[in-house]
Amino acid sequence: MxxxxxxxxxxxxxxxxxxxxxxxxxxxxxxxxxxxxxxxxxxxxxxxNIMAKSLVSKTTNTIGLILPRPAEELFQNLFFSEVIRGIVTQAARTGYDLMMTTGTTEREELEAVTRLVKGRRVDGVILLYSRQSDPLISFMLEHGFPFVLIGRSDEFPDILSVDNDNVQAAYDATRHLIAQGHKRIGFVSGPPNLIVSGDRMKGYLQALKDAGIDARPEWIVEGDFLQESGYRAMSFFMCLPERPTALVAIDDVVAFGVLRGLTELGYKVPNDLSLVSFNNISLSELSTPPISSIDIGIYQIGYTASQTLIRAVKGEAMPQKRVIIPHRLIVRESSLTQA
Amino acid sequence: MxxxxxxxxxxxxxxxxxxxxxxxxxxxxxxxxxxxxxxxxxxxxxxxNIMAKSLVSKTTNTIGLILPRPAEELFQNLFFSEVIRGIVTQAARTGYDLMMTTGTTEREELEAVTRLVKGRRVDGVILLYSRQSDPLISFMLEHGFPFVLIGRSDEFPDILSVDNDNVQAAYDATRHLIAQGHKRIGFVSGPPNLIVSGDRMKGYLQALKDAGIDARPEWIVEGDFLQESGYRAMSFFMCLPERPTALVAIDDVVAFGVLRGLTELGYKVPNDLSLVSFNNISLSELSTPPISSIDIGIYQIGYTASQTLIRAVKGEAMPQKRVIIPHRLIVRESSLTQA
DNA sequence: ATGACTTGTGCAAACGTTTGAACAAAAGGT
DNA sequence: ACCTTTTGTTCAAACGTTTGCACAAGTCAT
CATH class of the missing domain: 1.10.260.40 (lambda repressor-like DNA-binding domains)
Known part of the structure; x- marks a missing residue:
């Protein structure tokens, strides 16, 4: 035919x-x-015919993207779209195709990944963010399959990865609140099995410490990346006998949940509570008031990850194993204390 | 090895x-x-080895998703993530992989699609929404390549497609505003080359007509799917000597832009302007006030599109060429006129 | 003119599967 | 006991490429 x-x-x-x-x-x-x-x-x-080509050349001109479970959660965050956009754009630009996969259960996930990797369907994969002791990382290493991690691995520091300096980012966010005169600063964290949660927490604590402020355990709550957790955190904080005057939230969506709850209850941001968050997705710019956020260059992360992976599978020299995308604090109304 | x-x-x-x-x-x-x-x-x-398998069997167990240009615009909307989530979930569930592609320019786009289709890289593709006289549809038809369209084609009514009844949805949205007592209702449309824009406009006009209200051309403005266009539309409407009292916006992000502008200027929603939009992404629920929106079942659309395509490539019998996903109006504060 | 390269092309094997045809062995019918 | 059918297996071709090797013809130095 x-x-x-x-x-x-x-x-x-x-x-x-x-x-x-x-x-x-x-x-x-x-x-x-x-x-x-x-x-x-x-x-x-x-x-x-790419199949025939691949069969003999043993390369596919395709990279795989493995979405972490649970997908629903992630897909509700524009972080995701941005990272994919970065990846798909870079890949298309270099003539590579992108294959996406995910699974609902741990078994399904591993199955899908196995299909990609052992079926020689892709030349390499991008692991979209890192859990503590991620079984996928071990899997890739075991099979000697090229991959780059978006995030960081404590267990395997020597793998290709693209990340932010989340500790420093959280430090900067917290510093900013301190500079605004705040001494009572809370933190809404993410799931503890995610490395990013620990890193941002660490930066937050360090900033407090460097300013001579004692951390208060009751001002640190754990959430996820959904807005409900922000809402819950807000309710919790506002019921305390002693409230924080500012909050660092691990993600814009969470911050948005906080903001929404506060607005509903009649509190004013930033006057009643100042807010800084991470990721700087459009939500933070669009909310009322706009939320100060650390721009971590999500698109850039995706783009760089794709670029790194493609270089790696082509066997090109890698200037560095670990790429850190710079962040910057975007100050908006939510953290500007009125004089 | x-x-x-x-x-x-x-x-x-x-x-x-x-x-x-x-x-x-x-x-x-x-x-x-x-x-x-x-x-x-x-x-x-x-x-x-999937390549070897594909070579002889001439099937790849992979479906392709073709993202419309310009990708940046779409990726800023959670619509997108949701649809992809639906597709990827269904595909994974049936053991299919998903390949994504896009291009910055028309040429790049066609190149990428050609690679997928003529390189026999995928068994079929999903076209993520329909422009008027889309060259990709003709391309697919010409090559007799299986595909399903998310959206609708006037030119080729007989192709596989998954869509909403956007005319009816817009009719319902407008009816709702009329039922709230509004007679002066504006419309923020989308790019005119998108079929969805025309359909929703049609429903809006029909609802006005059926209620015996004359449409006012100056109350219909064209935008895109970005929030700026909502903001612009808002500025425009509020400067008119005779303002509408309610607005139908083609998308939540646009509505959000309107809302943000109004809030900035000190207007109150719904009192100064009532708002209804489409898609019901989390934004509309989370805004202050929450925005009434037509839930079009985005995840469902993606899921169904994937299901339809996979059935088609497997040669299974198709109950119907055109699937309409039901919508429903979610009424929230933005359109509830206070007594 | 001879031998030694160089240039341009073709042959055939290989990549890892699937699948129709062939065939040996077992089972069944008379 | 013989022919026919069924059952289980192997052979070999095919899918559409790439690529090492061979080789003919041309180029060039001696």
Whole structure:
């Protein structure tokens, strides 16, 4: 049905090998034959069969993206879209395709990954963010399969990864609140099995310490990346006999939940409670009031991860194993204490 | 390097064909051999090479998702994530993988699609929403390649598609505002080349007409799916000598832009302007006040599209070419006129 | 003119599967 | 006991590429 190299070869009066060599710009092809073949190629509308190509070359020109479970949670956050956008854009630009997979259960997840990796379906994979002692990392290392991690691994510090300096980012966020005169600063964290949660917590604590402020355990609550957890955290904080005057939230969506709860109860931000969060997705800019947020360059993270992976699978030299994308604090109304 | 069928065959003392038949549950394999082979299969940790499989079977167990340009715009909307989530979940559930592609320019886009389709890289594709006279639809049709459209095509009504009844949805939204006592209702539309824009406009106009209200051209403005266009629309409407008292916005993000603008200027929603929008992404629920929105079942759309496509590529009988996902109006504060 | 490279092309094997055809052995019918 | 059918297995071709090797013809130095 489809046009193959053999069809082209016949019509051009050469051998299939020659056609193949023309296609790959082999140096030892005479300009005349090359021209002739190219003409037929165009005339017949030839397109290479990628499966056949992959079978012999053992590369697929495809990278895989493995979405962490549970997907629902992540998909509710624009963080996600941004990272994918970065990845897919970079991949498309270098002629790579992107394969996405996920699973509802741990078993399903591993199955899907196995299909990709052991089925030689992709040349390498991007692991979208890191849990503590992630079984997927071990899996990849065991199989010697190229991958880059978005995030960080304590267990395996020597793998390719793209990340922010989350400790420093949280430090900066907290510092900013302290600079605004706050001494009573709470923290809404993320799931403890996520590395990012620990890192941001660490930065928060360090900033307090460096300012000579004692951390208060009751002002640190654990949440997830959904707005409900922000809402819950807010209710909790506002019921305390002694309330914090400012809050660092692990994510814009969480901060948004806090903000929404406060507004509902009639509190004013930043006057009753100042707010800083992370990720700087459009939500934080669009809320009323706009929320101060650490821009972590999500698109950039995705783009860089894709770039790093593609370099790695091509065997290009890697300047560095670990890339840190710079962050910056975007100050908005939610953390500006009125004079 | 990797374990092949031949390795397994050798170790089990049978021919490769037998192993292949065990793998595909061929009826004429003796239980004894099957058991023996399966044992070796497990022992050696065999996994099929999908490229080789695809080469001979001419199917890839993969579906493609083609993202419309410009990607940046779409990725800022959770609509997108939701639809992808639906697709990827259903695909994973049926053992299919998902390949994503996009392009920055028209040429890049076509190139990427060609790679997928003509390179036989996927069994079928999902076209994520429909422009008027979309060149991709013609391309697919020309090549006889299986695809399903998320959206609708006027030019080719007989293709597989998953959609909402956007006319009815807009009708319902507008009716709701009319039922709240509004007679001066504006509309913020989307890009005119998108079918959804026309459909929702049509429903809006029809609802006005059925209620005996004359449409006012100056109360209809064109936007895109970004919040800025909502903001712009708002500024425009509020400067008019005669303002609408309610607005139908083509998308939650747009409505959010309107809301944000109004809040900034000190207007109150719904008292100064009532608001209804479409898509019901979390934004509309989380804003202050929450925005009434038509829930169009985005996840469901993605899920169904994937399901339809996979059925089609498997050659299963299609109950219907065109699936309409039901919508429902979620009434929230933004459209409830205080007594 | 000879031998030694260089250039351009073709042959054939290989990649890891699937599958129709062939065939041996077992089972069944008379 | 013989022919026919069924059952279980193997053989070999095919899918569409790439690529090492061989080789013919041309180029060049001697």
């Amino acid at each position: 489809a046009i193959t190299i053999v069809d082209v070869a016949k019509k051009a009066g050469v051998s299939p090998s020659t056609v193949s060599r023309v296609l790959s710009n082999h140096p030892r092809i005479s300009p005349a034959t090359a021209a002739k073949v190219r003409e037929v190629l165009k005339e017949l509308g030839y397109h290479p | 990797a374990i092949t069928i031949v390795d397994v065959a050798k170790k089990a003392g049978v021919s490769p064909s037998t192993v292949s038949r065990v793998l595909s549950n061929h009826p004429r394999i003796s239980p004894a051999t099957a058991a023996k082979v399966r044992e070796v299969l497990k022992e050696l940790g065999y996994h099929p």
